[in-house]
Amino acid sequence: MTNPATIDAVLAKVDSGLDQSLERLFHLLRIKSISTDPAYAAECRRAADWIAGELNGLGFDASARPTPGHPVVVAHGPEQPGTHALFYAHYDVQPVDPLNLWHTDPFDPQIVEKDGRKIIVARGASDDKGQMLTFIEACRAWKAATGALPIRVSLMLEGEEESGGKNLPPFMRDNADELKADIALVCDTDMWDRQTPSITTMLRGLVADEIEITAANKDLHSGMFGNAARNPNQVLAEIIASLRAPDGSVTLPGFYDDVAEISPELKAQWAGLGFDDKAFLGEAGLSVPAGEQSRSVLEMLWARPTCEINGMIGGYTGDGFKTVIPAKASAKISFRLVSGMQPDKIRAAFRAHVEKMVPPDCSVKFTPHGGSPAITVPADGEHLRRALQGLSDEWNKPAVITGSGGSIPVAGDFKSILGLDTLLIGFAHVDDQIHSPNEKYDLESFHRGIRSWVRVLGALAD
Amino acid sequence: MTNPATIDAVLAKVDSGLDQSLERLFHLLRIKSISTDPAYAAECRRAADWIAGELNGLGFDASARPTPGHPVVVAHGPEQPGTHALFYAHYDVQPVDPLNLWHTDPFDPQIVEKDGRKIIVARGASDDKGQMLTFIEACRAWKAATGALPIRVSLMLEGEEESGGKNLPPFMRDNADELKADIALVCDTDMWDRQTPSITTMLRGLVADEIEITAANKDLHSGMFGNAARNPNQVLAEIIASLRAPDGSVTLPGFYDDVAEISPELKAQWAGLGFDDKAFLGEAGLSVPAGEQSRSVLEMLWARPTCEINGMIGGYTGDGFKTVIPAKASAKISFRLVSGMQPDKIRAAFRAHVEKMVPPDCSVKFTPHGGSPAITVPADGEHLRRALQGLSDEWNKPAVITGSGGSIPVAGDFKSILGLDTLLIGFAHVDDQIHSPNEKYDLESFHRGIRSWVRVLGALAD
Incomplete structure (x- = not known):
């Protein structure tokens, strides 16, 4: 010194x-x-x-x-x-x-x-x-x-x-x-x-992946094909919906396997920071934490992994209305990882889960957008x-x-x-x-x- | 004559x-x-x-x-x-x-x-x-x-x-x-x-509605807020996923209440048309009818109502990746109606269902895009x-x-x-x-x- x-x-x-x-x-x-x-x-x-x-x-x-x-x-x-x-x-x-x-x-x-x-x-x-x-x-x-x-x-x-x-x-x-x-x-x-x-x-890691669901070989008229043709928007929504449980946890098999609880000392120190959940969320116009309901907001943010849909698009999204069943729909999805989680393992679990949900007549294409551990x-x-x-x-x-x-x-x-x-x-x-x-x-x-x-x-x- | x-x-x-x-x-x-x-x-x-x-x-x-x-x-x-x-x-x-x-x-x-x-x-x-x-x-x-x-x-x-x-x-x-x-x-x-x-x-009718889910008052960084902030993409996907059952039927309460079965005569006449399910779907690169599994394709198209997601968008959808939790996500959704179904009743049932699914911190805005009976x-x-x-x-x-x-x-x-x-x-x-x-x-x-x-x-x- x-x-x-x-x-x-x-x-x-x-x-x-x-x-x-x-x-x-x-x-x-x-x-x-x-x-x-x-x-x-x-x-x-x-x-x-x-x-x-x-x-x-x-x-x-x-x-x-x-x-x-x-x-x-x-x-x-x-x-x-x-x-x-x-x-x-x-x-x-x-x-x-x-x-x-x-x-x-x-x-x-x-x-x-x-x-x-x-x-x-x-x-x-x-x-x-x-x-x-x-x-x-x-x-x-x-x-x-x-x-x-x-x-x-x-x-x-x-x-x-x-x-x-x-x-x-x-x-x-x-x-x-x-x-x-x-x-x-x-x-x-x-x-x-x-x-x-x-x-x-402590910094969370990241796994970012893009998925594209393809059904028909072209956009279809929803009057002429609605009911008979698989709608990739519906398929994508079902996949996305399946990623979170009602209690706010991520549903991927094994997702939390390598996540350790933070030490009681750190927990106590964080509690002493006087972090104001209400003020933090309130600044964004929110009031109810969306993640695992048993956790504090700081824990959710710093010590718990998440799955976020950063973007999704499919079909007609301009002004007015178009009765189309699109050929494709896609989403950009990322996982924030905490210490112990392996990016490759999470990406593989995610892709396996998606593959399992893809119905007949649909295919899925994955595009990786990087990954790094916590x-x-x-x-x-x-x-x-x-x-x-x-x-x-x-x-x-x-x-x-x-x-x-x-x-x-x-x-x-x-x-x-x-x-x-x-x-x-x-x-x-x-x-x-x-x-x-x-x-x-x-x-x-x-x-x-x-x-x-x-x-x-x-x-x-x- | x-x-x-x-x-x-x-x-x-x-x-x-x-x-x-x-x-x-x-x-x-x-x-x-x-x-x-x-x-x-x-x-x-x-x-x-x-x-x-x-x-x-x-x-x-x-x-x-x-x-x-x-x-x-x-x-x-x-x-x-x-x-x-x-x-x-x-x-x-x-x-x-x-x-x-x-x-x-x-x-x-x-x-x-x-x-x-x-x-x-x-x-x-x-x-x-x-x-x-x-x-x-x-x-x-x-x-x-x-x-x-x-x-x-x-x-x-x-x-x-x-x-x-x-x-x-x-x-x-x-x-x-x-x-x-x-x-x-x-x-x-x-x-x-x-x-x-x-x-x-027989012409199917149409009810078209747009829903916009708003969560935060601005786009958020998914690292800084992921888990804590409600993600409207996730919310929208859950709503969309809830609209179809695994058997291909539409889940809205009362959706089929006013739907009559077609007469045996018409059924027989349609059967005699020689409609080729395989060829019809095959032309679009498809092979498995997506609607109610107990129905023929012609029935699905002409005599059964459907719910189609014609467009959806939320968050970043350009090239590359952006770790954003968007403030809003929206979808254009239409229902094709058959004889007996009332557009107003279906729109009301849809909106009631959506309202029930909107979680805390989120609001929904509906924009009608027309409706007409079958x-x-x-x-x-x-x-x-x-x-x-x-x-x-x-x-x-x-x-x-x-x-x-x-x-x-x-x-x-x-x-x-x-x-x-x-x-x-x-x-x-x-x-x-x-x-x-x-x-x-x-x-x-x-x-x-x-x-x-x-x-x-x-x-x-x-």
Whole structure:
């Protein structure tokens, strides 16, 4: 553990250098690194090069490395004993449309006051340029105050997170030896609330599949064929309906076989979070949890698998009415997995169930849309304990361990490709409007995010 | 009944005047009376005016009468004792796209030879200009040979059958006294096969409804909300799945209460039609009838009600995958009704069933898309008997009585607004490609269709 006086000196550098940190953030925010639009490929390259330059200036051995898509910035700090952390964030951003809903130019960052708080408004302010720079600026402060980082740090900064990220796993596989470390750090998540820092240690996995039911060899007139011809809309609906029981559980045989109950300690901690089921659902206009009736909402979201129909279509869906029996109907269906569940096994169980339900004269075509297992960071790990301590020190409040109902594929890749556990530490807030017009990052998120990383880096040192 | 020698004289006029009849048909086929496209409104008007002019030339009191849409041509022959028939057809046509699939200009009619038969190729050749002119040319032959029609005839020729036909029922209500007659004749249907004329006496009715299930007040992320939030796709699928039992029957309470079994005589007649279940389904790539397992395919189609999901949509349906829980999902659902079933009662039963299945946090919105009862022409009626005789005489084969799984709304309107039974007599064939590129009408359909109407008109005379 680092000497508290040293930490204080580094924090003082953060505070005195905040304006310059903001200037650098603004410089990066002005670069239009929209990864999904080929028109902005040069801007993505420019962002990668600028970041590599900054990191080289901090003593890293950094470069923007080519991929079939946008570059990955890789940087290595000098070798030193002790923990070696690999930090991940992404420099690409979402498109900005609808542009007319922005109050200011999305690529001309502004600090404005809202609800008594200063906020940084720009595309990428929160997701993920602001979050990325909290870490880089913490490294800068360490360097400025002590001449070195307290642990060895490498960085891997992606440019395609907002556009599928297909090139990162092969890049990681190709450079697995170089990217080896002891722990991965990711800054792309929220705090629990404005006062409470958190580390996300449970992420659900995902199995996504598309099914297409075909009956007749062409669309039929429902007057001429109705009753006699199999209707694929009906068949698809029966398949979908069969996936959930009235008690909210998923019916696939063996679906819960590998699902473990969470520990009483974690259950107690989650109960202590003061999560407000009513408020959470109420914000979406809902009031009754739809999942397994014996479970709390947090359990449903973080610790229980689900099956969701993300899309379905069949027949005539335009204005008015058309008396058609369509030839085909299809659905996009996904399963969120929790720790222990194997994506391949769930996909196979799903497909076997569907095949069994397909009636005469119908065929089914499956199209996979990816799969990844759930991620769980051991709750008793030393890195986790130290990082929690660093965050608690900064915010004067115990940091909490949370789950997430969503999937962050890179965490799965760190585990499966590099064998690394990931600590997801972020300072964003649910009202940051990421992916939407008027994206913002609280100035406090930026400032205390930098300070938080200063402390976490210190805490990770021996 | 008319003297056979008179009939022969009229038929001789048909045969000798066939080339002129074809010229008139070609003139009408060249008019681009596409009713659904406002760009062709003047062409619709031109078609109506041309027909009215022809009918005036035949001694009818005819005019193109305004509606909020395209005109309705109404024509009355001179008063005379005995049966008064009201003939219906439509002068509008479907759009012609995709134009590149036509082998010839759709509005430049051609007679070509195909499979050893002469066919008239043009948009509307069969549906319904060719069929309409079989009747008008029969009137012309009667007039030419005898100076008068054998019965009193009125005509009501619609210009919006292919675009919803919303203006016809109010027009009929507004002019109900003027349109009163003893029997309605419609020429817009097929023969049973190339050798066998038929009269359709059973048409299924229709109740069409749209349901929209709303859960959350916005689309949600399936990671962040999956399990906790109600998924309207799932809810909709459960509702749809509940509508059919495994034995193929419809599950709505009371659905079959008013459905009568067909008479043993009709059953025997249908059995004698030689309908080939395998061939019928096989043409659509199917082999197993989907409806009530105890029924024949013809019964399923003509004499049993059905419930069909004509369209459904919810969530993301584009390329790739999006992990969304949509706010809404919707379906277009229709019921085909048979004699005795009341559209309002079925719609109410459906909605009550849906309402009962809507779970907490969800609401349902219903949008009606029309309803009409089934039509049955009494099998023992005098007009039907005489018309069958006329057709049998022309084709040297007993005409058959058939049902239709589809709905022809005007037949329902004739019954409900004017109190008229309808005889559906047509000479089209299933391979006529109506609504599709390269629509055709067999030259034989046109020629012997005219001859058939000559005989039917004669048979309807006292």
